[in-house]
Amino acid sequence: MSQSQDLLTQIPGNPWRGLQNADRRWSQLRQTPPPSPQVVEESPQPLGECEWDVVICGATLGILLGASLAQRGWRVAILERGVLKGRDQEWNISRSELQTFVELELLTPEELQTAIASEYNPARVAFPGSPEIWVQDILNIGVDPVYLLDILKQKFLAAGGTLLEQISFQRAEIHPDGVRVTTDGQVLTTRLLLDAMGHFSPIIQQIRGPQRPDSVCLVVGTCAQGYPKNETGDLFVSFTPILNQCQYFWEAFPARDGRTTYLFTYLDTHPDRFSLEFFFDEYLRLLPEYQQCQLDQLDIKRALFGMFPSYRNSPVRSPFPRLLPIGDSSGSQSPLSFGGFGAMVRHLQRLTAGISEALTADCLDRPSLALLQPYQPNLSVTWLFQQTMTVGANDRVSDDQAINRLLGDVFQAMEGAGDEVLRPFLQDVVQFGSLSQALFRTSISSPLTVAKVVPQVGIPPLLNWLRHYLALGGYQALSPLGRAIAQWSRESDNPQQGYQLRRWADAWYYGSGNDYEEKSRF
Numbered sequence: 001m002s003q004s005q006d007l008l009t010q011i012p013g014n015p016w017r018g019l020q021n022a023d024r025r026w027s028q029l030r031q032t033p034p035p036s037p038q039v040v041e042e043s044p045q046p047l048g049e050c051e052w053d054v055v056i057c058g059a060t061l062g063i064l065l066g067a068s069l070a071q072r073g074w075r076v077a078i079l080e081r082g083v084l085k086g087r088d089q090e091w092n093i094s095r096s097e098l099q100t101f102v103e104l105e106l107l108t109p110e111e112l113q114t115a116i117a118s119e120y121n122p123a124r125v126a127f128p129g130s131p132e133i134w135v136q137d138i139l140n141i142g143v144d145p146v147y148l149l150d151i152l153k154q155k156f157l158a159a160g161g162t163l164l165e166q167i168s169f170q171r172a173e174i175h176p177d178g179v180r181v182t183t184d185g186q187v188l189t190t191r192l193l194l195d196a197m198g199h200f201s202p203i204i205q206q207i208r209g210p211q212r213p214d215s216v217c218l219v220v221g222t223c224a225q226g227y228p229k230n231e232t233g234d235l236f237v238s239f240t241p242i243l244n245q246c247q248y249f250w251e252a253f254p255a256r257d258g259r260t261t262y263l264f265t266y267l268d269t270h271p272d273r274f275s276l277e278f279f280f281d282e283y284l285r286l287l288p289e290y291q292q293c294q295l296d297q298l299d300i301k302r303a304l305f306g307m308f309p310s311y312r313n314s315p316v317r318s319p320f321p322r323l324l325p326i327g328d329s330s331g332s333q334s335p336l337s338f339g340g341f342g343a344m345v346r347h348l349q350r351l352t353a354g355i356s357e358a359l360t361a362d363c364l365d366r367p368s369l370a371l372l373q374p375y376q377p378n379l380s381v382t383w384l385f386q387q388t389m390t391v392g393a394n395d396r397v398s399d400d401q402a403i404n405r406l407l408g409d410v411f412q413a414m415e416g417a418g419d420e421v422l423r424p425f426l427q428d429v430v431q432f433g434s435l436s437q438a439l440f441r442t443s444i445s446s447p448l449t450v451a452k453v454v455p456q457v458g459i460p461p462l463l464n465w466l467r468h469y470l471a472l473g474g475y476q477a478l479s480p481l482g483r484a485i486a487q488w489s490r491e492s493d494n495p496q497q498g499y500q501l502r503r504w505a506d507a508w509y510y511g512s513g514n515d516y517e518e519k520s521r522f
Contacts, residue, residue: 002277002281003281003284003285004016004019004277004280004281004284005277007284007300007303008280008303011300011301011302011303015302015303015305018303018305019276019277019280019303019305020277022276022305022306022307023275023276023277025200025307026216026218026275026276026307027275029212029213029216029269029307029309030269030270030271030273031271033210033211033212036205036206036208036209036210037202037205037206038206039169039170039171039172039202039203039206040171040172040173040174040203040206040320040323041171041172041173041174042173042174042175042320043173043174043175044175044176045175045176046175046176046177047175047176047177047178047179047180047189048177048178048189049189050177050178050179050189050190050191051075051188051189051190052075052076052077052188052189052190052191053069053074053075053076053190053191053192053359054066054069054074054075054076054077054190054191054192054193054194054355054359055076055077055078055079055179055181055188055190055192055193055194056076056077056078056079056194056196057078057079057169057181057193057194057195057196057197057201057203058078058079058080058195058196058197058198058201058327058329059078059079059080059084059163059165059196060080060084060086060149060196061196061326061327061328061340061341061344062078062080062194062196062326062327063078063084063149063152063153063156063163064106064152064344064345064348065194065196065326065344065348065351065352065355066078066156066161067106067152067153067155067156067159067161068104068106068348068352069352069355069356070155070156070159070160070161071104071105071106071155071159072352072356074356074359075160076156076160076161076162077161077162077163077164077188077190078156078161078162078163078164079164079167079168079169079181079183080163080164080165080166080167081166081167081168081169082165082166083165083166084149084153084163084165085146085149085150086144086145086146086147086148086149086150087145087146088145088146088301088302089145089223089255089260089302089304090117090118090142090143090144090145090253090255090256090260091142091143091145091148091341091342092139092140092141092142092143092253093139093141093143093341093342093345094137094138094139094140094141094427095119095137095140095141096137097342097345097346097427098112098115098116098141098143098345100345100346100348100349101345103349104348104349104352106152106155107151111151114147115143115144115147115148115151116141116142116143116144117142117143117144117147117255117256118141118142118253118254118255118256119140119141119142120140120231120232120233120253120254121136121137121140121232122134122135122136122140122232122233123135123136123138123139123140123232123233123234123235124232124233124234124235124237125234125235125236125237125411125426126234126236126237126238126239127237127238127404127405127407127408127411128238128239128401128404128408129401129404129405129408130408130409130411130412131412133411133412133415133422134232135235135422135423135426138235138423138426138427139233139235139253139426139427140233142253142254142255142256143341144256164183164185164186167183167184167185167186168183168184169181169183169197169202169203170182170183170184172193172203172323174193174320174321174322174323177191178190178191178322179191179192179193179322179323181193191322191359191364192322192323192324192355192358192359192364193322193323193324194324194325194326194355195323195324195325195326195329196326196327196328196329197329198327198328198329198340199308199309199328199329199331201325201329203323203325203329204316204325204329204331207316207317207318207319207325208311208316211311211313212269213269213309213310213311214268214310214311214312215266215267215268215309215310215335215386215387215390216266216267216268216269216307216308216309216310217264217265217266217307217308217310218264218265218267218276218279218306218307219262219263219264219304219305219306219307219308220262220263220264220276220279220280220283220303220304220305221251221260221261221262221263221283221303221304221305222260222261222283222298222300222301222302222303222304223255223257223258223259223260223300223301223302223304224258224259224261224298224299224300224301225257225258225259225298225299225301226293226297226298226299227258227259227291227293227298228291228292228293230252230254230259230291231254232254233251233252233253233254234250234251234252234253235251235426236249236251236407236411236426237249237250237251237252237290238250238403238404238407239289239290240286241400241401241404242391242397242400242401242402242403243282244274244282245267245273245391245392245393245395245397246265246266246267246391247265247266247389247390247391247403247404248263248264248265248282248286249263249264249265249389250262250263250264250290251264252290252291257301258299258301259291260304261287261290261291262304263279263282263283263286263287265279266386266389266390267390267391267393268390268392268393270392270393270394272393273393276305276307280303280305308328310331310333310335310386311331312380312383314330314331314332314379315330315331315332315373315374315375315376316329316330316331316373317370317373318366318369318370319366320366321364321365321366321369322364322369323369324355324369324372324373325373326344326351326373327340327343327344328340328343330373332347332373332376332379333379334379334382334428335379335382335383335386336382336385336386336428337428342428346515347510350506350510351372353502354371354372354499354502354503354506355372357495357498357499357502358372358499360495361495361496361498361499362496363496363499363500368496368499368500371499371500371503371504371507372503374503374506374507374510374511375471375507375511376507376510376511377468377469377471377472377474377475377511377512378429378430378431378472378475378510378511378512378513379430380468380471381430381435381465381468381469381472382428382430383461383465383468384457384461384462384465387457387461388403388406388453388456388457389403389407391403402452402456406452406453409442409445409446410438410442412445413438413441413442413445413446414434414438414441416441416445417434417437417438417441420434421434421437421438424513424516425438427516429513429516430472430513431472431476431512431513431514431516432469432472432473432475432476432512432513433476435469435472472511472512475507475508475511475512476512476514478508478512479508479509479512479514481508482504482505482506482507482508482509483505483509485501485502485504485505486501486502486505486506488501489501489502489505490502
């Protein structure tokens with residue numbers, strides 16, 4: 001019996017079974033993929049009058065958008081295969097981003113404060129051989145998902161929304177004028193279907209087909225009591241060399257009922273990659289050194305584990321009209337953070353406005369909906385950073401501290417450039433000016449370290465990255481123009497044209513990372 005099995009079988013709820021299920025899915029990703037499910041098809045026959053304006057499959061993050069749309073008067077139904085209930089583990093986010101809930105009138109300031117379960121300062125970034133970096137007010141808020149989802153559920157129902165729990169999506173038939181959604185209990189008709197079922201949605205599996213993820217982030221961890229008193233957090237910490245063809249990274253957050261610690265790594269889907277069970281064993285082996293504690297002194301409340309696939313070809317392009325992937329299903333999260341909650345909150349205002357306008361103007365064809373999940377160069381450029389932190393399964397490692405040394409140099413350069421460079425990056429926002437400053441400073445302060453990146457990454461990926469970098473600069477230049485165009489378009493008599501112009505303005509604004517500047521003022 002492994003150490004992980006021995007520990008996890010003793011925790012209430014027996015998370016060992018969950019780890020086994022996750023490991024089976026991880027194993028499937030590393031093998032030849034099975035045939036894609038065929039759950040969506042098109043029909044040329046008109047459907048007639050639709051019962052709903054929007055049907056959302058997946059309630060955990062879908063309730064955020066569903067509540068916002070219902071409050072604007074749209075007929076919204078949400079399908080959830082289980083019971084809509086937040087997990088006990090807190091979601092970490094920055095306070096400024098939470099203001100979105102107040103701006104959309106989903107929460108009052110008092111309700112938002114109640115949703116905050118924990119708050120801490122400061123947080124650390126640390127790599128061997130480099131000075132530690134300490135920052136304030138970044139991912140330092142722990143939100144209580146149980147309270148948040150419950151109150152959003154109440155707001156959704158009060159606004160006329162319908163929540164269908166323990167109802168699973170089975171298939172969708174897309175007609176010229178609507179979508180027939182078949183579940184395991186009933187049939188619904190809707191003008192627009194939103195897929196919020198996550199990375200492993202059967203709809204997304206059909207769209208992506210046999211394509212393997214370009215990268216996967218494995219995460220394991222626990223929330224426990226018994227640690228030495230520590231009210232600080234860790235955002236990005238490494239203290240070991242490359243192990244098992246991977247660089248290990250750590251996060252830690254004070255929580256309401258203990259301290260949460262995560263171990264994560266980036267890797268490819270090579271068949272020889274280790275299992276989640278092995279990775280959890282590694283977490284337990286290294287945790288005492290990381291937190292300066294004894295494992296048998298900890299009272300572990302919860303175990304955490306998961307895998308988050310990512311694709312370079314993202315966000316996914318739906319080949320169907322009247323169907324829009326959102327959240328993790330869309331693949332629009334960063335390949336660095338894989339933060340579904342944070343990404344959803346960041347784009348909640350954009351999606352609420354865009355979907356409302358699409359319904360009003362009847363812009364539900366495939367090209368029009370594609371404008372709601374546009375190319376974002378500020379996310380695409382982060383692929384290079386992720387690749388520099390990944391060791392190929394068959395790569396020869398001659399310097400087992402190379403990744404730590406590179407990250408240490410980069411973060412020191414960003415800190416030297418000031419908060420306007422360091423803080424956005426730590427909140428998963430990349431902007432052209434701050435990225436350019438960081439690259440310039442790193443190339444001046446550590447030219448040899450930067451030079452080693454070229455053979456590690458390769459010329460073709462670097463050229464591809466340069467394309468995204470230049471696009472990021474272009475989006476930055478176009479963003480002010482886009483805001484002016486968006487304002488002018490509201491006076492247009494053509495609703496379809498106005499919808500399209502405002503979506504391009506949104507793409508330039510969010511794709512350049514300029515939405516961060518607005519939120520950071522709060």
